[in-house]
Protein backbone atom coordinates (compact mmCIF):
# COMPACT_ATOMS: atom_id res chain seq x y z
CA UNK A 1 0.00 0.00 0.00
CA UNK A 2 1.29 3.47 -0.85
CA UNK A 3 1.93 5.53 2.26
CA UNK A 4 -0.30 8.45 3.22
CA UNK A 5 0.61 11.74 1.55
CA UNK A 6 2.08 14.28 3.96
CA UNK A 7 -0.63 16.71 2.99
CA UNK A 8 -3.85 15.50 1.42
CA UNK A 9 -6.39 17.56 -0.48
CA UNK A 10 -9.01 17.92 2.27
CA UNK A 11 -8.01 21.52 2.94
CA UNK A 12 -7.24 22.46 -0.67
CA UNK A 13 -9.30 25.52 -1.66
CA UNK A 14 -12.13 24.35 -3.92
CA UNK A 15 -12.85 26.04 -7.25
CA UNK A 16 -16.66 26.34 -7.30
CA UNK A 17 -18.38 26.92 -10.63
CA UNK A 18 -22.09 27.34 -11.22
CA UNK A 19 -22.48 27.73 -14.95
CA UNK A 20 -23.80 25.61 -17.77
CA UNK A 21 -23.44 21.85 -17.24
CA UNK A 22 -23.26 18.89 -19.60
CA UNK A 23 -24.70 15.80 -17.86
CA UNK A 24 -27.32 13.09 -18.27
CA UNK A 25 -30.46 13.23 -16.13
CA UNK A 26 -31.27 11.06 -13.11
CA UNK A 27 -33.60 8.78 -15.06
CA UNK A 28 -30.44 6.93 -16.15
CA UNK A 29 -30.21 5.31 -12.70
CA UNK A 30 -33.35 3.31 -13.43
CA UNK A 31 -31.29 1.19 -15.84
CA UNK A 32 -29.24 -0.37 -13.05
CA UNK A 33 -31.82 -0.04 -10.27
CA UNK A 34 -34.47 -2.06 -12.09
CA UNK A 35 -31.99 -4.91 -12.54
CA UNK A 36 -31.18 -4.86 -8.84
CA UNK A 37 -34.67 -4.62 -7.31
CA UNK A 38 -36.44 -7.61 -8.70
CA UNK A 39 -39.98 -6.84 -7.53
CA UNK A 40 -39.89 -3.10 -8.18
CA UNK A 41 -41.34 -1.13 -11.06
CA UNK A 42 -40.19 2.35 -12.06
CA UNK A 43 -42.96 4.38 -13.65
CA UNK A 44 -41.53 7.54 -15.14
CA UNK A 45 -44.10 10.29 -15.35
CA UNK A 46 -42.65 12.10 -18.30
CA UNK A 47 -42.53 12.82 -21.99
CA UNK A 48 -41.68 10.80 -25.08
CA UNK A 49 -38.11 12.11 -24.72
CA UNK A 50 -37.87 10.41 -21.30
CA UNK A 51 -39.26 7.18 -22.78
CA UNK A 52 -36.70 7.31 -25.61
CA UNK A 53 -33.85 7.94 -23.19
CA UNK A 54 -34.76 4.89 -21.14
CA UNK A 55 -35.41 2.69 -24.13
CA UNK A 56 -32.16 3.52 -25.87
CA UNK A 57 -30.08 3.31 -22.69
CA UNK A 58 -31.58 0.01 -21.58
CA UNK A 59 -31.97 -1.62 -24.96
CA UNK A 60 -35.25 -3.16 -26.00
CA UNK A 61 -36.17 -6.03 -23.73
CA UNK A 62 -37.93 -8.67 -25.74
CA UNK A 63 -37.74 -11.70 -23.50
CA UNK A 64 -38.35 -10.20 -20.06
CA UNK A 65 -41.31 -8.36 -18.61
CA UNK A 66 -39.82 -4.89 -18.26
CA UNK A 67 -39.59 -3.35 -14.81
CA UNK A 68 -39.83 0.23 -15.97
CA UNK A 69 -42.13 2.23 -18.16
CA UNK A 70 -43.22 5.76 -18.92
CA UNK A 71 -46.62 7.30 -18.29
CA UNK A 72 -46.49 9.80 -21.14
CA UNK A 73 -47.65 13.30 -20.39
CA UNK A 74 -49.41 14.44 -23.56
CA UNK A 75 -49.82 18.02 -24.68
CA UNK A 76 -53.26 18.30 -23.06
CA UNK A 77 -51.67 17.29 -19.71
CA UNK A 78 -48.90 19.83 -20.13
CA UNK A 79 -51.45 22.51 -21.02
CA UNK A 80 -53.41 21.70 -17.85
CA UNK A 81 -56.45 20.60 -19.86
CA UNK A 82 -56.58 17.08 -18.43
CA UNK A 83 -56.49 15.81 -14.87
CA UNK A 84 -53.04 14.21 -14.87
CA UNK A 85 -53.65 12.73 -11.39
CA UNK A 86 -56.75 10.84 -12.52
CA UNK A 87 -54.89 9.54 -15.56
CA UNK A 88 -51.96 8.46 -13.40
CA UNK A 89 -54.29 6.59 -11.02
CA UNK A 90 -55.84 4.78 -13.98
CA UNK A 91 -52.42 3.84 -15.42
CA UNK A 92 -51.19 2.54 -12.07
CA UNK A 93 -54.35 0.48 -11.50
CA UNK A 94 -53.97 -1.04 -14.98
CA UNK A 95 -50.28 -1.79 -14.41
CA UNK A 96 -50.76 -3.43 -11.01
CA UNK A 97 -53.65 -5.52 -12.24
CA UNK A 98 -51.53 -6.82 -15.11
CA UNK A 99 -48.39 -7.29 -12.99
CA UNK A 100 -49.21 -8.86 -9.60
CA UNK A 101 -45.45 -9.52 -9.07
CA UNK A 102 -44.84 -5.80 -8.37
CA UNK A 103 -44.29 -5.07 -4.65
CA UNK A 104 -42.68 -1.64 -4.91
CA UNK A 105 -43.76 1.02 -7.34
CA UNK A 106 -41.66 4.12 -7.82
CA UNK A 107 -43.28 7.14 -9.44
CA UNK A 108 -40.33 8.90 -11.03
CA UNK A 109 -40.60 12.62 -11.67
CA UNK A 110 -39.14 14.16 -14.83
CA UNK A 111 -38.62 17.63 -16.29
CA UNK A 112 -42.19 17.77 -17.70
CA UNK A 113 -43.85 16.55 -14.49
CA UNK A 114 -41.90 19.15 -12.53
CA UNK A 115 -42.72 21.90 -15.00
CA UNK A 116 -46.46 21.28 -14.60
CA UNK A 117 -45.90 20.85 -10.84
CA UNK A 118 -47.48 17.44 -10.66
CA UNK A 119 -47.20 16.52 -6.97
CA UNK A 120 -45.91 12.94 -7.11
CA UNK A 121 -45.41 12.65 -3.35
CA UNK A 122 -49.15 13.20 -2.84
CA UNK A 123 -49.86 10.82 -5.68
CA UNK A 124 -47.62 8.19 -4.02
CA UNK A 125 -49.47 8.63 -0.70
CA UNK A 126 -52.83 8.35 -2.40
CA UNK A 127 -51.81 5.29 -4.41
CA UNK A 128 -50.20 3.60 -1.37
CA UNK A 129 -53.54 3.96 0.45
CA UNK A 130 -55.31 2.32 -2.49
CA UNK A 131 -52.81 -0.45 -3.32
CA UNK A 132 -51.01 -1.00 0.02
CA UNK A 133 -49.91 -2.94 1.91
CA UNK A 134 -49.35 -5.39 -0.97
CA UNK A 135 -47.66 -2.66 -3.00
CA UNK A 136 -45.62 0.18 -1.55
CA UNK A 137 -45.72 3.30 -3.71
CA UNK A 138 -42.88 5.81 -3.38
CA UNK A 139 -41.70 8.70 -5.49
CA UNK A 140 -38.46 10.41 -6.40
CA UNK A 141 -37.24 12.83 -9.03
CA UNK A 142 -35.01 11.86 -11.94
CA UNK A 143 -35.47 15.20 -13.62
CA UNK A 144 -32.65 16.72 -15.60
CA UNK A 145 -33.51 20.17 -14.28
CA UNK A 146 -31.54 19.73 -11.08
CA UNK A 147 -29.83 16.37 -11.12
CA UNK A 148 -26.77 14.63 -12.43
CA UNK A 149 -27.36 11.08 -13.57
CA UNK A 150 -26.18 9.31 -10.40
CA UNK A 151 -28.50 11.43 -8.27
CA UNK A 152 -31.35 9.27 -9.54
CA UNK A 153 -30.12 6.33 -7.46
CA UNK A 154 -29.50 8.61 -4.50
CA UNK A 155 -33.02 10.05 -4.71
CA UNK A 156 -34.51 6.55 -5.05
CA UNK A 157 -32.70 5.14 -2.01
CA UNK A 158 -33.39 8.29 0.02
CA UNK A 159 -37.10 7.90 -0.75
CA UNK A 160 -37.03 4.37 0.69
CA UNK A 161 -35.35 5.21 4.02
CA UNK A 162 -38.31 6.82 5.88
CA UNK A 163 -40.50 3.78 5.07
CA UNK A 164 -38.06 1.18 6.40
CA UNK A 165 -39.00 -0.53 9.69
CA UNK A 166 -37.28 0.19 13.03
CA UNK A 167 -34.71 -1.95 14.81
CA UNK A 168 -32.44 -1.75 17.84
CA UNK A 169 -30.07 -4.43 16.47
CA UNK A 170 -26.45 -3.64 15.74
CA UNK A 171 -26.23 -4.41 12.04
CA UNK A 172 -24.10 -3.35 9.11
CA UNK A 173 -25.99 -1.73 6.27
CA UNK A 174 -24.16 -1.74 2.95
CA UNK A 175 -25.61 1.13 0.94
CA UNK A 176 -25.53 1.40 -2.86
CA UNK A 177 -26.84 -0.70 -5.76
CA UNK A 178 -24.03 -3.10 -6.66
CA UNK A 179 -24.28 -5.77 -9.34
CA UNK A 180 -25.28 -9.06 -7.68
CA UNK A 181 -21.93 -10.73 -8.35
CA UNK A 182 -20.06 -7.85 -6.69
CA UNK A 183 -22.45 -7.69 -3.75
CA UNK A 184 -21.97 -11.42 -3.18
CA UNK A 185 -18.18 -11.00 -3.17
CA UNK A 186 -18.45 -8.21 -0.59
CA UNK A 187 -20.82 -10.23 1.62
CA UNK A 188 -18.45 -13.19 1.43
CA UNK A 189 -15.46 -11.09 2.51
CA UNK A 190 -17.44 -9.54 5.37
CA UNK A 191 -18.56 -13.00 6.52
CA UNK A 192 -14.98 -14.29 6.49
CA UNK A 193 -13.84 -11.28 8.51
CA UNK A 194 -16.64 -11.91 11.01
CA UNK A 195 -18.80 -8.81 10.39
CA UNK A 196 -22.53 -9.42 10.67
CA UNK A 197 -25.44 -9.34 10.39
CA UNK A 198 -25.17 -7.47 7.09
CA UNK A 199 -28.11 -5.94 5.19
CA UNK A 200 -28.16 -4.21 1.83
CA UNK A 201 -29.92 -1.09 0.59
CA UNK A 202 -31.40 -1.57 -1.92
CA UNK A 203 -32.38 -5.17 -1.20
CA UNK A 204 -33.14 -7.54 -4.04
CA UNK A 205 -36.77 -7.86 -2.96
CA UNK A 206 -39.05 -5.83 -0.69
CA UNK A 207 -39.30 -8.59 1.92
CA UNK A 208 -35.49 -8.37 2.40
CA UNK A 209 -35.55 -4.62 3.08
CA UNK A 210 -33.37 -3.67 6.04
CA UNK A 211 -34.65 -2.19 9.30
CA UNK A 212 -32.96 0.97 10.63
CA UNK A 213 -32.21 2.27 14.10
CA UNK A 214 -29.62 3.94 16.34
CA UNK A 215 -27.40 0.86 16.28
CA UNK A 216 -27.35 0.60 12.50
CA UNK A 217 -23.88 1.25 11.13
CA UNK A 218 -23.83 1.99 7.45
CA UNK A 219 -21.04 1.99 4.91
CA UNK A 220 -21.58 3.64 1.55
CA UNK A 221 -20.29 1.79 -1.50
CA UNK A 222 -21.00 4.70 -3.84
CA UNK A 223 -19.80 8.27 -3.33
CA UNK A 224 -22.94 9.87 -4.77
CA UNK A 225 -25.38 8.98 -2.00
CA UNK A 226 -25.49 12.32 -0.16
CA UNK A 227 -29.29 12.46 0.28
CA UNK A 228 -29.48 8.81 1.33
CA UNK A 229 -26.73 9.51 3.87
CA UNK A 230 -28.75 12.44 5.25
CA UNK A 231 -31.95 10.34 5.39
CA UNK A 232 -30.15 7.55 7.28
CA UNK A 233 -28.74 10.09 9.74
CA UNK A 234 -32.26 11.35 10.36
CA UNK A 235 -33.22 7.78 11.29
CA UNK A 236 -30.37 7.75 13.87
CA UNK A 237 -28.06 5.40 11.92
CA UNK A 238 -24.33 6.11 12.02
CA UNK A 239 -21.97 6.27 9.07
CA UNK A 240 -18.68 4.38 8.93
CA UNK A 241 -16.27 6.86 7.36
CA UNK A 242 -13.94 5.22 4.91
CA UNK A 243 -12.49 5.50 1.42
CA UNK A 244 -14.63 3.73 -1.16
CA UNK A 245 -13.99 0.11 -2.20
CA UNK A 246 -12.27 0.92 -5.50
CA UNK A 247 -8.91 -0.72 -6.09
CA UNK A 248 -6.87 -2.93 -3.75
CA UNK A 249 -6.09 -0.12 -1.32
CA UNK A 250 -9.59 1.38 -1.21
CA UNK A 251 -11.22 -2.01 -0.71
CA UNK A 252 -8.81 -2.95 2.09
CA UNK A 253 -9.33 0.38 3.88
CA UNK A 254 -13.12 0.12 3.50
CA UNK A 255 -13.13 -3.38 4.98
CA UNK A 256 -10.82 -2.33 7.83
CA UNK A 257 -13.04 0.62 8.74
CA UNK A 258 -16.12 -1.64 8.78
CA UNK A 259 -14.32 -4.34 10.76
CA UNK A 260 -13.10 -1.79 13.35
CA UNK A 261 -16.69 -0.67 13.93
CA UNK A 262 -17.54 -4.28 14.77
CA UNK A 263 -14.55 -4.68 17.13
CA UNK A 264 -12.38 -6.64 14.68
CA UNK A 265 -8.73 -5.67 14.27
CA UNK A 266 -6.90 -4.91 10.99
CA UNK A 267 -4.75 -8.07 11.22
CA UNK A 268 -7.85 -10.23 10.74
CA UNK A 269 -8.77 -8.22 7.63
CA UNK A 270 -5.21 -8.53 6.29
CA UNK A 271 -5.38 -12.30 6.77
CA UNK A 272 -8.72 -12.63 4.95
CA UNK A 273 -7.87 -10.29 2.07
CA UNK A 274 -4.30 -11.50 1.41
CA UNK A 275 -5.14 -13.68 -1.59
CA UNK A 276 -7.83 -11.51 -3.31
CA UNK A 277 -5.74 -8.44 -2.67
CA UNK A 278 -2.68 -10.00 -4.30
CA UNK A 279 -4.84 -10.93 -7.31
CA UNK A 280 -6.16 -7.37 -7.51
CA UNK A 281 -2.68 -5.85 -7.31
CA UNK A 282 -1.42 -8.12 -10.07
CA UNK A 283 -4.38 -7.24 -12.30
CA UNK A 284 -3.96 -3.52 -11.61
CA UNK A 285 -0.23 -3.71 -12.40
CA UNK A 286 -1.03 -5.05 -15.88
CA UNK A 287 -3.04 -1.91 -16.71
CA UNK A 288 -0.83 0.45 -14.69
CA UNK A 289 2.06 -0.03 -17.11
CA UNK A 290 -0.02 1.95 -19.64
CA UNK A 291 -1.31 4.49 -17.09
CA UNK A 292 1.90 5.31 -15.20
CA UNK A 293 3.00 8.91 -15.61
CA UNK A 294 -0.06 9.85 -17.70
CA UNK A 295 -1.98 13.03 -16.87
CA UNK A 296 -5.73 12.82 -16.27
CA UNK A 297 -8.45 15.49 -16.11
CA UNK A 298 -11.83 14.69 -14.53
CA UNK A 299 -14.84 16.70 -15.64
CA UNK A 300 -17.82 16.57 -13.23
CA UNK A 301 -20.28 13.87 -14.20
CA UNK A 302 -20.64 10.56 -12.33
CA UNK A 303 -19.68 11.82 -8.81
CA UNK A 304 -17.15 8.96 -8.78
CA UNK A 305 -14.37 11.38 -9.71
CA UNK A 306 -12.71 11.80 -6.30
CA UNK A 307 -12.39 8.09 -5.36
CA UNK A 308 -11.28 7.26 -8.90
CA UNK A 309 -8.64 9.99 -8.84
CA UNK A 310 -7.38 8.52 -5.57
CA UNK A 311 -7.22 5.04 -7.12
CA UNK A 312 -5.57 6.16 -10.36
CA UNK A 313 -2.96 8.40 -8.70
CA UNK A 314 -2.06 6.07 -5.85
CA UNK A 315 -2.38 2.62 -7.41
CA UNK A 316 -1.81 3.27 -11.11
CA UNK A 317 0.80 6.06 -11.03
CA UNK A 318 -1.28 8.66 -12.90
CA UNK A 319 -1.06 12.39 -12.30
CA UNK A 320 -4.35 14.25 -11.78
CA UNK A 321 -4.53 17.75 -13.25
CA UNK A 322 -8.07 18.63 -12.15
CA UNK A 323 -10.55 16.56 -10.15
CA UNK A 324 -13.98 17.97 -10.69
CA UNK A 325 -17.17 16.65 -9.14
CA UNK A 326 -20.78 17.83 -9.41
CA UNK A 327 -21.07 17.97 -5.60
CA UNK A 328 -18.38 17.84 -2.96
CA UNK A 329 -19.55 16.36 0.37
CA UNK A 330 -16.60 16.70 2.72
CA UNK A 331 -18.10 14.23 5.22
CA UNK A 332 -18.43 11.57 2.49
CA UNK A 333 -15.38 12.42 0.37
CA UNK A 334 -13.07 13.56 3.21
CA UNK A 335 -11.31 10.19 3.70
CA UNK A 336 -10.61 10.10 -0.05
CA UNK A 337 -9.29 13.67 -0.14
CA UNK A 338 -6.94 12.83 2.74
CA UNK A 339 -5.29 10.21 0.53
CA UNK A 340 -4.82 12.37 -2.58
CA UNK A 341 -1.53 14.28 -2.53
CA UNK A 342 -1.85 18.02 -3.02
CA UNK A 343 -1.33 19.27 -6.55
CA UNK A 344 -4.50 18.83 -8.63
CA UNK A 345 -7.17 21.53 -8.83
CA UNK A 346 -10.22 20.36 -6.86
CA UNK A 347 -13.39 21.79 -8.37
CA UNK A 348 -17.12 21.48 -7.74
CA UNK A 349 -19.88 22.16 -10.25
CA UNK A 350 -19.23 23.24 -13.80
CA UNK A 351 -19.05 26.14 -16.16
CA UNK A 352 -18.47 24.00 -19.19
CA UNK A 353 -16.82 26.56 -21.49
CA UNK A 354 -14.38 27.70 -18.81
CA UNK A 355 -13.57 24.11 -17.96
CA UNK A 356 -13.04 23.17 -21.61
CA UNK A 357 -10.57 26.07 -21.83
CA UNK A 358 -8.63 24.50 -18.94
CA UNK A 359 -8.70 21.08 -20.64
CA UNK A 360 -7.38 22.56 -23.88
CA UNK A 361 -4.68 24.53 -22.05
CA UNK A 362 -3.42 21.51 -20.08
CA UNK A 363 -3.86 18.89 -22.86
CA UNK A 364 -4.22 15.88 -20.56
CA UNK A 365 -3.42 12.37 -21.77
CA UNK A 366 -6.94 11.33 -20.73
CA UNK A 367 -10.11 13.30 -19.98
CA UNK A 368 -12.98 11.65 -18.11
CA UNK A 369 -16.22 13.28 -19.20
CA UNK A 370 -19.82 12.79 -20.32
CA UNK A 371 -20.78 11.46 -23.73
CA UNK A 372 -21.68 14.89 -25.07
CA UNK A 373 -18.16 16.23 -24.54
CA UNK A 374 -16.19 13.12 -25.45
CA UNK A 375 -16.57 13.26 -29.24
CA UNK A 376 -15.65 16.95 -29.63
CA UNK A 377 -12.59 16.43 -27.43
CA UNK A 378 -11.57 13.31 -29.38
CA UNK A 379 -11.87 15.39 -32.57
CA UNK A 380 -9.41 17.82 -31.01
CA UNK A 381 -6.93 15.00 -30.51
CA UNK A 382 -7.63 14.35 -26.81
CA UNK A 383 -8.24 10.82 -25.51
CA UNK A 384 -11.42 10.51 -23.42
CA UNK A 385 -13.19 8.08 -21.14
CA UNK A 386 -16.98 8.14 -20.87
CA UNK A 387 -17.88 8.57 -17.22
CA UNK A 388 -21.18 6.71 -17.66
CA UNK A 389 -19.31 3.46 -18.43
CA UNK A 390 -18.07 3.50 -14.84
CA UNK A 391 -21.54 2.90 -13.44
CA UNK A 392 -22.51 0.27 -16.00
CA UNK A 393 -19.39 -1.83 -15.41
CA UNK A 394 -18.73 -3.81 -12.20
CA UNK A 395 -15.77 -1.92 -10.70
CA UNK A 396 -15.98 -2.34 -6.91
CA UNK A 397 -13.93 -4.59 -4.60
CA UNK A 398 -10.89 -6.75 -5.33
CA UNK A 399 -11.98 -8.94 -8.21
CA UNK A 400 -13.01 -5.97 -10.35
CA UNK A 401 -9.99 -3.74 -9.57
CA UNK A 402 -8.08 -4.88 -12.66
CA UNK A 403 -11.10 -4.16 -14.88
CA UNK A 404 -11.39 -0.71 -13.32
CA UNK A 405 -7.79 0.13 -14.19
CA UNK A 406 -8.31 -1.45 -17.62
CA UNK A 407 -11.21 0.92 -18.36
CA UNK A 408 -8.76 3.82 -18.23
CA UNK A 409 -5.90 2.04 -19.97
CA UNK A 410 -8.01 1.01 -22.98
CA UNK A 411 -8.51 4.47 -24.57
CA UNK A 412 -4.80 5.21 -24.15
CA UNK A 413 -3.83 1.93 -25.80
CA UNK A 414 -6.32 2.50 -28.61
CA UNK A 415 -4.89 5.93 -29.18
CA UNK A 416 -1.33 4.62 -29.24
CA UNK A 417 -2.32 2.01 -31.86
CA UNK A 418 -4.10 4.64 -33.99
CA UNK A 419 -1.10 6.96 -33.72
CA UNK A 420 1.19 4.16 -34.90
CA UNK A 421 -1.09 3.29 -37.83
CA UNK A 422 -2.06 6.83 -38.89
CA UNK A 423 0.67 9.19 -37.63
CA UNK A 424 -0.25 12.00 -40.03
CA UNK A 425 -3.96 12.01 -39.12
CA UNK A 426 -3.26 12.10 -35.37
CA UNK A 427 -0.85 14.99 -35.81
CA UNK A 428 -3.49 16.91 -37.76
CA UNK A 429 -6.03 16.44 -34.95
CA UNK A 430 -3.55 17.68 -32.39
Ligand code: SF4
Nearest residue numbers: 025050110111143144
Ligand atom coordinates in the same frame (compact mmCIF):
# COMPACT_ATOMS: atom_id res chain seq x y z
S1 SF4 B 1 -36.21 13.86 -17.35
FE1 SF4 B 1 -35.81 15.71 -18.50
S2 SF4 B 1 -33.66 15.50 -19.20
FE2 SF4 B 1 -34.38 13.45 -18.60
S3 SF4 B 1 -35.14 12.54 -20.51
FE3 SF4 B 1 -36.92 13.47 -19.48
S4 SF4 B 1 -37.07 15.53 -20.39
FE4 SF4 B 1 -35.00 14.74 -20.86
